[in-house]
Amino acid sequence: MTSGPVGEEPVTSGPVGDGAGTPGPAGGPAAGPAAGAPGTPGPAGGGAGEPGGQGVTERRLHPFTPLRRAWVPIAATVGVLAQQGDRAARWVADLSTLLRLVTLVGVVLMFGVYGFLSWWFTHYAVTDTELRIRTGLLFRRTAHIRLDRLQAVDVTRPLLARLTGVASLRLDVIGTEEKDQLAFLGEQEAVALRAELLARAAGFAPEEAVRLGEAPQRELLRVTPRELAVSLALSLGVWAALAGGIVAPFAVWWFSSSPWVAVATLLPMLGAVWAGTAGRFLTEYDWRVAESPDGLRLDHGMLDRAHETVPPGRVQTVRIVEPLLWRRSDRVRVELAVAGSKNEVLVPVASRAAAYAVIARVLPGVDLAGLSFSGSPDTGSRWVVPVWWKGYALAVSPEVFAARHGRLCRRTEIVPHAKVQSVRFTQGPWARARGVADVHVDTGANGTVTARLREASAAARLLHEQAARSHTSRATARPDRWMTESGPEA
């Protein structure tokens, strides 16, 4: 979340801020025409001709936003100055004290005006069917985000935003961009807006949606810091990252005999190591999974707190990860794929029973414990994928297609039949000679689940059965607006 809704055009706004001179009075007349827009359907907002026809109230972001907006160009200027170090220092030294002050004030004013204007010209409105975001002073941009295509809602509170009591809200709809998030809103406002958007997306009437407020939630699972720390300590990946981070710079130092090269390699390595260990601990700290009629709520993070909501029926793939060292205590990690969303983790670590209970909320009616996996035929597979063939297994139930792979870190990927976009059968020459084939199942989250090394005739049969299954399963899938019909567990 580096750029805000209008962060893409600092150049175009720059001259405007320049010409305006002083911030206060200049902002007034310039914004005059726009000030009339709230309350009435604005020219850009009303262009769609909503059948509902009720006055769409446009709202502004939190007044704190300009500070954040101004921060980006200031940081860019500082960056440029730092890069041009010597020349900038000489240039500054040539100026008199007065001129220096004037320049400083001018720069601050310019960015302040830019930030103010970009905030002033950013509006959002919620209609029956859409969230509309209207931004831009010179280059207008209106994003209409369809609520019935909503895949997930995220409210994030980065550390600085938490101190100032604001939050950013993002709707995950396929095709939305980074700048389509609402940053920043007041914390209360963000939570209320999330509730309203979800209620409208679910198909409640607008008055009802505002009145309903935050849906009640029931906590399903909570990961204690101790459990999380132990799980990270037992991850081979974490140790590999640490070992790599320590060994690689020394190796580079040894070979290049220059400590500076080692430091240069160390910095990016440290970033990766940080992300894999302490960073992961910080983001997954105090992980809570709660259930509400809106869907599953995920709250997590130590410094940056994130609140994600996954509405029911939006999960394309669930992945159960079982690292080698976790298997003794039967712990699993659950990841999920939602189209157009960056949320990846559902449960960072939990006992198998607890994890299955959470998955049961995401994939209703699926009996995970009852899945019977069948391995690859050992006669052929052994020669196609020598050692690892034993890790491949497949289970198909009336609800899901589940494929497993990996021996050290075992991953089981589960796709509900209703989410299957297409099915593919592939077979290379070597695999054909050994009588095995692969079956791929493509899902909407740009993921593919592959059942590798199935017996060839069984794979051909599986291809057609899977196509038929995903067809019949789609017919019984719940509607996009999940409250318009009584869902299975509403």
Add this chain to the structure above:
Amino acid sequence: MDTGTKGETDGLRWVGLPGGLLTMRRTLLVVWSGLLAVATALPLGLLVGPAWAAAGAFWLAAGGWGWALLGRNWRSWRYAERADDLLISRGVLWREQTVVPYGRMQLVEVTSGPVERRFGLASLQLHTAAAATDARIPGLVPAEAERLRDRLAALGEARSAGL
């Protein structure tokens, strides 16, 4: 219509690709291998020695091999319209069969490049919400491509489903 494969297996009506695609690919192959052979043989023959010009025959041999490969590959392409989905099968060594349910189609595209147009051909490409879906039928007769497009679009609308 002259097609590579036709026939019914397991109650499926498989349709092969029209001969135009094979003609186009083979013509391109002949043109390119001929050009490469000349481009190799001429400088070698003039600069190094006349005997070296025989190296150009390598491209002719490769072209001959490609001629056979193209034929096999063309025969392997076939598709079948079923009640609820479209089946596309292709490949000789690396076989691939794709099933795309009509309800999952987001977009049906008919494209035709300049060379394809010269040979009176058009390609059909199906898009679903999954980027991995690779459902393309190359070298169709434009009328057939348009018929297929309209039929798929109509069926897709009738059986449309969310994500």
